[in-house]
Amino acid sequence: MEPILTINNLTKKFGYLTAVKDLSFTINKGNVYGILGPNGSGKSTTLGIVLNVVNKTNGNFHWFDGNTTTHDALKQVGAIIERPNFYPYMTAEQNLKLVCRIKGVDHSKIAEKLEVVGLLDRKDHKFKTYSLGMKQRLAIASALLNDPEILILDEPTNGLDPQGIHQIRQIIKDIAADGTTILLASHLLDEVEKVCSHVVVLRKGEKLYSGRVDEMISSHGFFELKAEKHDQLIQLLEAHSNFGKLKIEDDLITAFLNEPMSASDFNKLMFDKGILLSHLVKRKESLEEQFLQLTDNLETNQKTA
Template sequence: MNKVLEIHQLTKRFGSFTAVNNISFSVEKGNVYGLLGPNGSGKSTTLGMILNAINPTAGSWKWFDQNPDNNSLKRIGAIIESPKFYPYLSAQKNLEIVADIKEASHTKIDEKLELVGLISRKKDKFQHFSLGMKQRLAIAAALLNDPEVLILDEPTNGLDPQGIIQIRELIIKIAEQGTTIILASHLLDEVEKVCSHVVVLNQGKMLYAGSVDQMNSSFGSIVVSAANMETLEYTLKTLPFISKVTHENSKLLAVLTEEKDPADINKILFEHGIVVNHLVKRKESLEHQFFQLIQNQNN
Protein backbone atom coordinates (compact mmCIF):
# COMPACT_ATOMS: atom_id res chain seq x y z
CA MET A 1 0.00 0.00 0.00
CA ASN A 2 1.03 3.62 -0.56
CA LYS A 3 2.60 5.39 2.39
CA VAL A 4 1.27 8.86 3.11
CA LEU A 5 3.61 9.50 6.05
CA GLU A 6 7.01 8.18 7.11
CA ILE A 7 8.53 9.19 10.45
CA HIS A 8 12.16 8.37 11.19
CA GLN A 9 13.77 8.71 14.65
CA LEU A 10 11.72 11.79 15.51
CA THR A 11 12.75 13.48 18.77
CA LYS A 12 11.67 16.64 20.58
CA ARG A 13 13.26 18.02 23.73
CA PHE A 14 12.13 21.02 25.72
CA GLY A 15 15.25 21.83 27.74
CA SER A 16 16.06 18.74 29.78
CA PHE A 17 12.60 17.23 29.18
CA THR A 18 12.23 14.80 26.29
CA ALA A 19 8.64 14.96 25.03
CA VAL A 20 9.17 12.62 22.07
CA ASN A 21 11.99 10.12 22.15
CA ASN A 22 13.29 8.68 18.86
CA ILE A 23 10.06 7.34 17.37
CA SER A 24 9.71 5.79 13.91
CA PHE A 25 6.59 4.56 12.13
CA SER A 26 4.75 4.91 8.83
CA VAL A 27 1.13 5.52 7.88
CA GLU A 28 -0.40 3.75 4.89
CA LYS A 29 -3.11 5.22 2.71
CA GLY A 30 -6.73 4.47 3.53
CA ASN A 31 -6.30 3.38 7.15
CA VAL A 32 -7.28 4.92 10.48
CA TYR A 33 -4.27 5.31 12.77
CA GLY A 34 -4.59 5.98 16.47
CA LEU A 35 -1.82 7.60 18.49
CA LEU A 36 -2.70 6.06 21.84
CA GLY A 37 -1.25 7.10 25.16
CA PRO A 38 -1.96 8.88 28.44
CA ASN A 39 -1.81 12.65 28.72
CA GLY A 40 1.82 13.78 28.42
CA SER A 41 2.88 10.77 26.36
CA GLY A 42 3.96 12.87 23.35
CA LYS A 43 0.93 12.53 21.07
CA SER A 44 0.20 16.22 20.52
CA THR A 45 3.89 17.07 20.23
CA THR A 46 4.26 14.44 17.51
CA LEU A 47 1.29 15.87 15.60
CA GLY A 48 2.69 19.38 16.02
CA MET A 49 6.00 18.35 14.46
CA ILE A 50 4.54 16.57 11.44
CA LEU A 51 2.37 19.65 10.79
CA ASN A 52 5.39 22.00 10.92
CA ALA A 53 4.00 23.74 14.02
CA ILE A 54 6.81 22.49 16.30
CA ASN A 55 10.47 22.24 15.31
CA PRO A 56 11.95 18.81 16.02
CA THR A 57 15.18 18.36 17.94
CA ALA A 58 16.20 15.43 15.75
CA GLY A 59 14.78 13.04 13.18
CA SER A 60 12.78 13.52 10.01
CA TRP A 61 9.45 12.82 8.34
CA LYS A 62 8.01 12.78 4.85
CA TRP A 63 4.50 13.41 3.60
CA PHE A 64 3.56 11.62 0.39
CA ASP A 65 7.18 10.57 -0.17
CA GLN A 66 8.44 14.14 -0.18
CA ASN A 67 9.95 16.48 2.39
CA PRO A 68 7.33 18.53 4.26
CA ASP A 69 6.42 21.80 2.57
CA ASN A 70 3.35 23.96 2.00
CA ASN A 71 2.26 21.91 -0.99
CA SER A 72 2.22 18.66 0.97
CA LEU A 73 0.46 20.30 3.92
CA LYS A 74 -2.31 21.53 1.60
CA ARG A 75 -3.23 17.86 1.16
CA ILE A 76 -3.83 17.53 4.91
CA GLY A 77 -6.77 18.64 7.05
CA ALA A 78 -6.15 19.01 10.77
CA ILE A 79 -7.92 19.89 14.00
CA ILE A 80 -5.33 20.24 16.75
CA GLU A 81 -7.04 22.58 19.22
CA SER A 82 -10.62 23.33 20.25
CA PRO A 83 -12.79 24.53 17.35
CA LYS A 84 -12.44 28.29 16.83
CA PHE A 85 -15.12 30.08 14.82
CA TYR A 86 -16.85 33.44 14.96
CA PRO A 87 -19.60 32.92 17.58
CA TYR A 88 -22.09 35.40 16.07
CA LEU A 89 -21.84 34.01 12.54
CA SER A 90 -23.76 31.03 11.21
CA ALA A 91 -22.17 27.70 10.42
CA GLN A 92 -22.41 28.51 6.71
CA LYS A 93 -20.80 31.95 7.07
CA ASN A 94 -17.97 30.51 9.16
CA LEU A 95 -17.30 27.84 6.55
CA GLU A 96 -17.33 30.45 3.78
CA ILE A 97 -14.48 32.25 5.58
CA VAL A 98 -12.57 28.97 5.98
CA ALA A 99 -13.18 28.10 2.32
CA ASP A 100 -11.72 31.46 1.24
CA ILE A 101 -8.62 30.87 3.38
CA LYS A 102 -8.19 27.36 1.98
CA GLU A 103 -9.00 28.53 -1.55
CA ALA A 104 -11.76 25.94 -1.66
CA SER A 105 -15.03 26.27 -3.56
CA HIS A 106 -18.11 27.44 -1.66
CA THR A 107 -19.99 24.63 -3.39
CA LYS A 108 -18.23 22.25 -0.98
CA ILE A 109 -19.91 23.79 2.07
CA ASP A 110 -23.30 22.09 1.83
CA GLU A 111 -21.61 18.81 0.89
CA LYS A 112 -19.47 18.83 4.04
CA LEU A 113 -22.31 20.04 6.28
CA GLU A 114 -24.38 17.14 4.98
CA LEU A 115 -21.52 14.74 5.73
CA VAL A 116 -21.20 15.87 9.36
CA GLY A 117 -24.96 15.99 9.92
CA LEU A 118 -25.31 19.78 10.24
CA ILE A 119 -26.97 20.74 6.96
CA SER A 120 -30.25 21.54 8.75
CA ARG A 121 -28.40 23.86 11.16
CA LYS A 122 -26.29 25.75 8.63
CA LYS A 123 -28.11 29.06 9.30
CA ASP A 124 -27.72 28.75 13.08
CA LYS A 125 -25.07 30.76 14.91
CA PHE A 126 -21.99 28.94 16.12
CA GLN A 127 -22.53 30.14 19.70
CA HIS A 128 -25.76 28.12 19.91
CA PHE A 129 -24.06 24.84 18.96
CA SER A 130 -23.36 22.08 21.48
CA LEU A 131 -19.77 20.98 21.98
CA GLY A 132 -20.33 17.96 19.76
CA MET A 133 -21.82 20.11 17.00
CA LYS A 134 -18.87 22.50 17.23
CA GLN A 135 -16.50 19.56 16.80
CA ARG A 136 -18.43 18.29 13.79
CA LEU A 137 -18.35 21.77 12.24
CA ALA A 138 -14.59 21.84 12.76
CA ILE A 139 -14.32 18.52 10.92
CA ALA A 140 -16.42 19.94 8.08
CA ALA A 141 -14.04 22.91 7.90
CA ALA A 142 -11.00 20.62 7.81
CA LEU A 143 -12.54 18.67 4.92
CA LEU A 144 -13.48 21.65 2.72
CA ASN A 145 -10.49 21.22 0.40
CA ASP A 146 -10.94 17.41 0.22
CA PRO A 147 -7.67 16.54 2.00
CA GLU A 148 -6.11 13.13 1.54
CA VAL A 149 -5.30 12.94 5.26
CA LEU A 150 -7.37 14.13 8.24
CA ILE A 151 -5.60 14.66 11.58
CA LEU A 152 -7.64 14.85 14.78
CA ASP A 153 -6.26 15.52 18.27
CA GLU A 154 -8.50 14.05 20.98
CA PRO A 155 -11.64 14.44 18.81
CA THR A 156 -14.08 13.25 21.51
CA ASN A 157 -12.51 15.09 24.45
CA GLY A 158 -15.19 16.57 26.71
CA LEU A 159 -18.13 15.22 24.72
CA ASP A 160 -21.14 13.48 26.24
CA PRO A 161 -21.82 9.82 25.30
CA GLN A 162 -24.08 10.78 22.40
CA GLY A 163 -21.48 13.22 21.05
CA ILE A 164 -18.78 10.55 21.30
CA ILE A 165 -20.89 8.10 19.29
CA GLN A 166 -21.62 10.74 16.63
CA ILE A 167 -17.93 11.62 16.20
CA ARG A 168 -16.99 7.93 16.15
CA GLU A 169 -19.55 7.19 13.42
CA LEU A 170 -18.39 10.24 11.47
CA ILE A 171 -14.74 9.12 11.57
CA ILE A 172 -15.74 5.69 10.25
CA LYS A 173 -17.82 7.30 7.47
CA ILE A 174 -14.96 9.60 6.40
CA ALA A 175 -12.51 6.69 6.37
CA GLU A 176 -14.90 4.63 4.22
CA GLN A 177 -14.71 7.41 1.61
CA GLY A 178 -10.96 6.81 1.31
CA THR A 179 -9.52 9.51 3.57
CA THR A 180 -6.56 8.45 5.70
CA ILE A 181 -7.13 9.45 9.32
CA ILE A 182 -4.61 9.98 12.12
CA LEU A 183 -6.14 10.63 15.52
CA ALA A 184 -4.57 11.10 18.93
CA SER A 185 -6.46 9.76 21.91
CA HIS A 186 -5.98 8.58 25.48
CA LEU A 187 -9.23 6.58 25.24
CA LEU A 188 -8.64 2.89 24.59
CA ASP A 189 -12.27 2.28 23.71
CA GLU A 190 -12.19 4.98 21.04
CA VAL A 191 -9.10 3.56 19.37
CA GLU A 192 -10.37 -0.01 19.52
CA LYS A 193 -13.69 0.92 17.90
CA VAL A 194 -12.50 3.15 15.02
CA CYS A 195 -8.82 2.47 14.30
CA SER A 196 -7.27 -0.15 12.05
CA HIS A 197 -3.76 0.64 13.32
CA VAL A 198 -2.35 1.94 16.57
CA VAL A 199 0.87 3.59 17.73
CA VAL A 200 1.26 3.31 21.50
CA LEU A 201 3.22 6.11 23.16
CA ASN A 202 4.19 6.50 26.81
CA GLN A 203 6.60 9.01 28.34
CA GLY A 204 7.66 10.02 24.81
CA LYS A 205 8.64 6.50 23.78
CA MET A 206 6.94 4.30 21.22
CA LEU A 207 5.97 0.93 22.68
CA TYR A 208 4.11 -0.53 19.70
CA ALA A 209 3.23 0.30 16.10
CA GLY A 210 1.06 -1.96 13.99
CA SER A 211 -2.48 -3.17 13.43
CA VAL A 212 -4.98 -3.22 16.26
CA ASP A 213 -5.71 -6.88 15.48
CA GLN A 214 -2.05 -7.87 15.82
CA MET A 215 -1.71 -6.00 19.10
CA ASN A 216 -4.78 -7.81 20.36
CA SER A 217 -3.84 -11.18 18.87
CA SER A 218 -3.64 -13.23 22.06
CA PHE A 219 -5.79 -16.34 22.09
CA GLY A 220 -7.22 -15.42 25.45
CA SER A 221 -7.58 -17.65 28.47
CA ILE A 222 -10.04 -19.90 30.25
CA VAL A 223 -11.32 -19.73 33.79
CA VAL A 224 -12.08 -23.27 34.92
CA SER A 225 -12.84 -25.31 38.03
CA ALA A 226 -13.67 -28.91 38.94
CA ALA A 227 -14.28 -31.00 42.04
CA ASN A 228 -10.62 -32.09 42.14
CA MET A 229 -8.65 -28.88 41.57
CA GLU A 230 -5.23 -30.51 42.00
CA THR A 231 -5.89 -33.01 39.21
CA LEU A 232 -7.35 -30.25 37.04
CA GLU A 233 -4.27 -28.05 37.54
CA TYR A 234 -1.89 -30.91 36.78
CA THR A 235 -3.81 -31.85 33.63
CA LEU A 236 -4.00 -28.26 32.35
CA LYS A 237 -0.22 -27.91 32.71
CA THR A 238 0.29 -30.98 30.51
CA LEU A 239 -1.87 -29.73 27.64
CA PRO A 240 0.15 -28.39 24.66
CA PHE A 241 -2.14 -25.39 24.07
CA ILE A 242 -1.83 -24.08 27.64
CA SER A 243 1.17 -21.87 28.46
CA LYS A 244 0.48 -20.80 32.03
CA VAL A 245 -1.85 -21.80 34.87
CA THR A 246 -2.51 -19.53 37.86
CA HIS A 247 -5.03 -19.42 40.69
CA GLU A 248 -7.84 -16.88 40.50
CA ASN A 249 -10.05 -16.88 43.58
CA SER A 250 -11.41 -20.45 43.81
CA LYS A 251 -10.77 -21.21 40.13
CA LEU A 252 -7.84 -21.67 37.74
CA LEU A 253 -6.85 -19.25 34.99
CA ALA A 254 -5.17 -20.96 32.03
CA VAL A 255 -3.58 -18.94 29.20
CA LEU A 256 -4.13 -20.32 25.68
CA THR A 257 -1.42 -20.45 23.00
CA GLU A 258 -3.79 -21.27 20.13
CA GLU A 259 -7.42 -20.77 19.21
CA LYS A 260 -9.56 -23.28 21.09
CA ASP A 261 -13.30 -23.62 21.42
CA PRO A 262 -14.48 -24.03 25.04
CA ALA A 263 -16.47 -27.12 24.02
CA ASP A 264 -13.30 -28.76 22.67
CA ILE A 265 -11.42 -27.93 25.87
CA ASN A 266 -14.25 -29.41 27.93
CA LYS A 267 -14.16 -32.58 25.84
CA ILE A 268 -10.38 -32.93 26.23
CA LEU A 269 -10.61 -32.53 29.99
CA PHE A 270 -13.46 -35.08 30.14
CA GLU A 271 -11.28 -37.54 28.22
CA HIS A 272 -8.70 -37.05 30.99
CA GLY A 273 -11.35 -38.02 33.56
CA ILE A 274 -12.16 -34.47 34.68
CA VAL A 275 -15.73 -33.16 34.87
CA VAL A 276 -15.60 -29.37 35.04
CA ASN A 277 -18.24 -27.39 36.91
CA HIS A 278 -17.15 -24.02 35.47
CA LEU A 279 -15.46 -23.14 32.17
CA VAL A 280 -15.50 -19.64 30.66
CA LYS A 281 -13.27 -18.34 27.88
CA ARG A 282 -11.88 -14.81 28.11
CA LYS A 283 -10.52 -12.74 25.25
CA GLU A 284 -7.82 -10.28 26.25
CA SER A 285 -8.92 -6.73 25.52
CA LEU A 286 -6.88 -3.96 23.92
CA GLU A 287 -6.92 -2.39 27.37
CA HIS A 288 -5.14 -5.41 28.85
CA GLN A 289 -2.54 -5.39 26.06
CA PHE A 290 -1.99 -1.64 26.49
CA PHE A 291 -1.38 -1.83 30.22
CA GLN A 292 0.86 -4.85 29.69
CA LEU A 293 3.05 -2.72 27.38
CA ILE A 294 3.16 0.07 29.99
CA GLN A 295 4.04 -2.40 32.74
CA ASN A 296 6.82 -3.95 30.66
CA GLN A 297 8.25 -0.48 30.01
CA ASN A 298 8.30 0.33 33.73
CA ASN A 299 9.91 -2.97 34.72
Protein backbone atom coordinates in the same frame (compact mmCIF):
# COMPACT_ATOMS: atom_id res chain seq x y z
CA MET B 1 1.32 0.84 -0.31
CA GLU B 2 1.40 4.58 -0.99
CA PRO B 3 2.93 6.45 1.97
CA ILE B 4 1.21 9.57 3.29
CA LEU B 5 3.52 10.30 6.24
CA THR B 6 6.88 8.76 7.14
CA ILE B 7 8.49 9.41 10.55
CA ASN B 8 12.12 8.38 11.19
CA ASN B 9 13.79 8.35 14.63
CA LEU B 10 11.88 11.42 15.75
CA THR B 11 12.89 12.87 19.13
CA LYS B 12 11.62 15.94 20.96
CA LYS B 13 13.08 17.23 24.23
CA PHE B 14 11.71 20.02 26.39
CA GLY B 15 14.70 20.75 28.60
CA TYR B 16 15.33 17.60 30.66
CA LEU B 17 12.03 16.03 29.57
CA THR B 18 12.01 13.75 26.52
CA ALA B 19 8.46 13.95 25.16
CA VAL B 20 9.10 11.81 22.07
CA LYS B 21 11.95 9.31 21.91
CA ASP B 22 13.36 7.83 18.70
CA LEU B 23 9.91 7.35 17.16
CA SER B 24 9.51 5.73 13.72
CA PHE B 25 6.40 4.66 11.82
CA THR B 26 4.74 5.07 8.42
CA ILE B 27 1.15 5.96 7.60
CA ASN B 28 -0.10 4.53 4.32
CA LYS B 29 -2.96 5.81 2.20
CA GLY B 30 -6.52 4.67 2.88
CA ASN B 31 -6.24 3.52 6.50
CA VAL B 32 -7.38 4.84 9.88
CA TYR B 33 -4.41 5.15 12.23
CA GLY B 34 -4.62 5.66 15.96
CA ILE B 35 -1.81 7.04 18.10
CA LEU B 36 -2.73 5.49 21.43
CA GLY B 37 -1.33 6.33 24.82
CA PRO B 38 -2.12 7.90 28.19
CA ASN B 39 -1.85 11.64 28.75
CA GLY B 40 1.81 12.67 28.55
CA SER B 41 2.80 9.83 26.20
CA GLY B 42 3.86 12.18 23.36
CA LYS B 43 0.80 11.93 21.09
CA SER B 44 0.05 15.65 20.74
CA THR B 45 3.76 16.52 20.52
CA THR B 46 4.16 14.10 17.60
CA LEU B 47 1.18 15.64 15.78
CA GLY B 48 2.52 19.14 16.49
CA ILE B 49 5.88 18.27 14.93
CA VAL B 50 4.47 16.87 11.67
CA LEU B 51 2.11 19.87 11.41
CA ASN B 52 5.05 22.30 11.82
CA VAL B 53 3.82 23.88 15.05
CA VAL B 54 6.43 22.16 17.26
CA ASN B 55 10.14 22.01 16.41
CA LYS B 56 11.77 18.57 16.52
CA THR B 57 15.03 17.95 18.40
CA ASN B 58 16.32 15.04 16.31
CA GLY B 59 15.17 12.72 13.54
CA ASN B 60 13.08 13.61 10.53
CA PHE B 61 9.73 13.15 8.82
CA HIS B 62 8.39 13.67 5.33
CA TRP B 63 4.99 13.84 3.69
CA PHE B 64 3.98 11.75 0.68
CA ASP B 65 6.92 10.74 -1.54
CA GLY B 66 9.39 13.04 0.24
CA ASN B 67 9.72 15.39 -2.73
CA THR B 68 7.08 17.82 -1.43
CA THR B 69 7.96 20.56 1.06
CA THR B 70 6.12 20.40 4.38
CA HIS B 71 4.54 23.80 3.59
CA ASP B 72 3.05 22.50 0.32
CA ALA B 73 2.16 19.10 1.79
CA LEU B 74 0.13 20.70 4.58
CA LYS B 75 -2.20 22.16 1.92
CA GLN B 76 -3.35 18.56 1.45
CA VAL B 77 -3.84 17.99 5.18
CA GLY B 78 -6.89 18.72 7.31
CA ALA B 79 -6.22 18.97 11.05
CA ILE B 80 -7.96 19.67 14.34
CA ILE B 81 -5.45 19.74 17.19
CA GLU B 82 -7.17 22.25 19.47
CA ARG B 83 -10.71 23.03 20.58
CA PRO B 84 -12.91 24.37 17.73
CA ASN B 85 -12.36 28.13 17.36
CA PHE B 86 -15.16 29.89 15.48
CA TYR B 87 -16.94 33.23 15.81
CA PRO B 88 -19.80 32.64 18.29
CA TYR B 89 -22.28 35.15 16.82
CA MET B 90 -21.85 33.95 13.25
CA THR B 91 -23.70 30.99 11.77
CA ALA B 92 -22.02 27.73 10.82
CA GLU B 93 -22.20 28.66 7.15
CA GLN B 94 -20.75 32.15 7.73
CA ASN B 95 -17.87 30.68 9.73
CA LEU B 96 -17.10 28.14 7.01
CA LYS B 97 -17.17 30.89 4.35
CA LEU B 98 -14.34 32.59 6.25
CA VAL B 99 -12.39 29.33 6.32
CA CYS B 100 -12.97 28.93 2.56
CA ARG B 101 -11.52 32.40 2.00
CA ILE B 102 -8.43 31.55 4.08
CA LYS B 103 -7.91 28.19 2.35
CA GLY B 104 -8.79 29.45 -1.12
CA VAL B 105 -11.68 26.99 -1.44
CA ASP B 106 -14.94 27.54 -3.33
CA HIS B 107 -18.05 28.12 -1.20
CA SER B 108 -19.79 25.26 -3.00
CA LYS B 109 -17.90 22.85 -0.72
CA ILE B 110 -19.70 24.10 2.40
CA ALA B 111 -23.03 22.31 1.94
CA GLU B 112 -21.25 19.09 0.95
CA LYS B 113 -19.10 19.03 4.10
CA LEU B 114 -21.96 20.06 6.41
CA GLU B 115 -23.88 17.10 5.00
CA VAL B 116 -20.98 14.78 5.84
CA VAL B 117 -21.06 15.82 9.52
CA GLY B 118 -24.86 15.97 9.77
CA LEU B 119 -25.16 19.74 10.25
CA LEU B 120 -26.66 20.90 6.96
CA ASP B 121 -30.04 21.56 8.59
CA ARG B 122 -28.29 23.71 11.25
CA LYS B 123 -26.17 25.79 8.84
CA ASP B 124 -28.06 29.02 9.66
CA HIS B 125 -27.79 28.59 13.43
CA LYS B 126 -25.20 30.61 15.33
CA PHE B 127 -22.13 28.78 16.55
CA LYS B 128 -22.82 29.80 20.18
CA THR B 129 -26.06 27.76 20.11
CA TYR B 130 -24.20 24.55 19.21
CA SER B 131 -23.56 21.74 21.70
CA LEU B 132 -19.95 20.62 22.26
CA GLY B 133 -20.48 17.67 19.94
CA MET B 134 -21.90 19.89 17.19
CA LYS B 135 -18.96 22.28 17.57
CA GLN B 136 -16.57 19.36 17.08
CA ARG B 137 -18.51 18.18 14.03
CA LEU B 138 -18.35 21.70 12.54
CA ALA B 139 -14.58 21.67 13.10
CA ILE B 140 -14.36 18.41 11.15
CA ALA B 141 -16.40 19.97 8.33
CA SER B 142 -13.99 22.91 8.34
CA ALA B 143 -10.97 20.59 8.16
CA LEU B 144 -12.54 18.75 5.20
CA LEU B 145 -13.19 21.85 3.06
CA ASN B 146 -9.98 21.45 1.05
CA ASP B 147 -10.65 17.72 0.39
CA PRO B 148 -7.50 16.69 2.28
CA GLU B 149 -5.56 13.51 1.59
CA ILE B 150 -5.33 12.97 5.35
CA LEU B 151 -7.44 14.19 8.27
CA ILE B 152 -5.63 14.56 11.62
CA LEU B 153 -7.66 14.61 14.84
CA ASP B 154 -6.32 15.07 18.36
CA GLU B 155 -8.63 13.46 20.96
CA PRO B 156 -11.73 14.00 18.77
CA THR B 157 -14.27 12.75 21.34
CA ASN B 158 -12.75 14.33 24.45
CA GLY B 159 -15.43 15.75 26.76
CA LEU B 160 -18.38 14.56 24.68
CA ASP B 161 -21.44 12.71 25.98
CA PRO B 162 -22.09 9.12 24.76
CA GLN B 163 -24.31 10.29 21.89
CA GLY B 164 -21.69 12.83 20.76
CA ILE B 165 -18.96 10.18 20.94
CA HIS B 166 -21.01 7.78 18.83
CA GLN B 167 -21.71 10.49 16.21
CA ILE B 168 -18.05 11.51 15.88
CA ARG B 169 -16.90 7.90 15.59
CA GLN B 170 -19.47 7.19 12.90
CA ILE B 171 -18.42 10.31 10.97
CA ILE B 172 -14.77 9.17 11.14
CA LYS B 173 -15.77 5.76 9.73
CA ASP B 174 -17.81 7.41 6.94
CA ILE B 175 -14.95 9.75 5.98
CA ALA B 176 -12.52 6.81 5.92
CA ALA B 177 -14.93 4.78 3.78
CA ASP B 178 -14.76 7.59 1.20
CA GLY B 179 -11.00 7.04 0.91
CA THR B 180 -9.58 9.75 3.19
CA THR B 181 -6.68 8.61 5.35
CA ILE B 182 -7.20 9.44 9.03
CA LEU B 183 -4.73 9.85 11.88
CA LEU B 184 -6.22 10.32 15.33
CA ALA B 185 -4.62 10.60 18.73
CA SER B 186 -6.54 9.08 21.61
CA HIS B 187 -6.08 7.85 25.15
CA LEU B 188 -9.22 5.70 24.77
CA LEU B 189 -8.49 2.05 24.01
CA ASP B 190 -12.13 1.48 23.14
CA GLU B 191 -12.02 4.27 20.54
CA VAL B 192 -9.00 2.86 18.74
CA GLU B 193 -10.41 -0.68 18.80
CA LYS B 194 -13.72 0.47 17.29
CA VAL B 195 -12.50 3.04 14.75
CA CYS B 196 -8.91 2.32 13.70
CA SER B 197 -7.39 -0.24 11.34
CA HIS B 198 -3.83 0.47 12.55
CA VAL B 199 -2.38 1.66 15.84
CA VAL B 200 0.87 3.11 17.18
CA VAL B 201 1.04 2.61 20.95
CA LEU B 202 3.12 5.18 22.86
CA ARG B 203 4.16 5.34 26.48
CA LYS B 204 6.39 8.10 27.84
CA GLY B 205 7.33 9.03 24.27
CA GLU B 206 8.42 5.51 23.31
CA LYS B 207 6.76 3.24 20.78
CA LEU B 208 5.54 -0.03 22.28
CA TYR B 209 3.76 -1.35 19.19
CA SER B 210 3.03 -0.35 15.61
CA GLY B 211 0.83 -2.35 13.27
CA ARG B 212 -2.69 -3.53 12.57
CA VAL B 213 -5.21 -3.40 15.41
CA ASP B 214 -6.55 -6.87 14.59
CA GLU B 215 -3.03 -8.31 14.72
CA MET B 216 -2.39 -6.71 18.08
CA ILE B 217 -5.47 -8.41 19.49
CA SER B 218 -5.01 -11.66 17.59
CA SER B 219 -4.06 -13.65 20.67
CA HIS B 220 -5.65 -17.06 21.10
CA GLY B 221 -7.75 -15.79 24.00
CA PHE B 222 -8.22 -17.26 27.44
CA PHE B 223 -10.46 -19.55 29.50
CA GLU B 224 -12.20 -18.56 32.72
CA LEU B 225 -12.46 -21.71 34.82
CA LYS B 226 -13.82 -23.06 38.09
CA ALA B 227 -13.66 -26.63 39.44
CA GLU B 228 -13.94 -28.39 42.78
CA LYS B 229 -10.47 -29.86 42.20
CA HIS B 230 -9.04 -26.35 42.16
CA ASP B 231 -5.39 -27.15 42.96
CA GLN B 232 -5.29 -30.15 40.61
CA LEU B 233 -6.67 -27.98 37.79
CA ILE B 234 -3.93 -25.39 38.36
CA GLN B 235 -1.24 -28.11 38.25
CA LEU B 236 -2.59 -29.47 34.97
CA LEU B 237 -2.69 -26.03 33.41
CA GLU B 238 0.87 -25.21 34.53
CA ALA B 239 2.11 -28.46 33.00
CA HIS B 240 0.26 -28.09 29.69
CA SER B 241 2.14 -26.42 26.80
CA ASN B 242 -1.06 -24.88 25.40
CA PHE B 243 -1.26 -22.49 28.34
CA GLY B 244 0.96 -19.58 29.34
CA LYS B 245 0.11 -17.09 32.05
CA LEU B 246 -2.37 -18.06 34.76
CA LYS B 247 -4.30 -15.56 36.86
CA ILE B 248 -5.99 -16.81 40.03
CA GLU B 249 -8.55 -14.78 41.97
CA ASP B 250 -10.26 -16.74 44.76
CA ASP B 251 -11.81 -19.77 43.01
CA LEU B 252 -11.72 -18.26 39.47
CA ILE B 253 -8.79 -19.30 37.28
CA THR B 254 -7.97 -17.36 34.10
CA ALA B 255 -5.77 -19.38 31.75
CA PHE B 256 -4.24 -17.63 28.69
CA LEU B 257 -3.77 -19.75 25.58
CA ASN B 258 -0.45 -20.08 23.73
CA GLU B 259 -2.12 -22.03 20.92
CA PRO B 260 -5.65 -22.36 19.54
CA MET B 261 -7.99 -24.59 21.53
CA SER B 262 -11.78 -24.83 21.53
CA ALA B 263 -13.81 -24.86 24.74
CA SER B 264 -15.24 -28.29 23.87
CA ASP B 265 -11.77 -29.80 23.32
CA PHE B 266 -10.57 -28.33 26.60
CA ASN B 267 -13.64 -29.61 28.45
CA LYS B 268 -13.05 -33.13 27.08
CA LEU B 269 -9.36 -32.98 28.05
CA MET B 270 -10.27 -32.03 31.62
CA PHE B 271 -12.96 -34.73 31.79
CA ASP B 272 -10.41 -37.34 30.65
CA LYS B 273 -8.11 -36.13 33.45
CA GLY B 274 -10.90 -36.57 35.99
CA ILE B 275 -11.68 -32.88 36.46
CA LEU B 276 -15.28 -31.70 36.15
CA LEU B 277 -15.54 -27.99 35.39
CA SER B 278 -18.32 -26.05 37.11
CA HIS B 279 -17.51 -22.93 35.05
CA LEU B 280 -15.97 -22.67 31.56
CA VAL B 281 -16.02 -19.52 29.43
CA LYS B 282 -13.72 -18.76 26.51
CA ARG B 283 -12.97 -15.09 25.83
CA LYS B 284 -10.82 -13.05 23.46
CA GLU B 285 -8.36 -10.57 24.87
CA SER B 286 -9.40 -6.96 24.38
CA LEU B 287 -7.11 -4.19 23.19
CA GLU B 288 -7.03 -2.99 26.80
CA GLU B 289 -5.56 -6.28 28.01
CA GLN B 290 -3.01 -6.23 25.18
CA PHE B 291 -2.10 -2.64 26.08
CA LEU B 292 -1.57 -3.57 29.73
CA GLN B 293 0.63 -6.50 28.69
CA LEU B 294 2.73 -4.23 26.46
CA THR B 295 3.11 -1.78 29.35
CA ASP B 296 4.05 -4.56 31.77
CA ASN B 297 6.65 -5.90 29.30
CA LEU B 298 8.23 -2.44 28.92
CA GLU B 299 8.46 -1.98 32.68
CA THR B 300 9.96 -5.48 33.10
CA ASN B 301 12.56 -4.81 30.37
CA GLN B 302 13.49 -1.46 31.93
CA LYS B 303 13.98 -3.06 35.35
CA THR B 304 16.22 -5.82 33.95
CA ALA B 305 18.19 -3.52 31.64
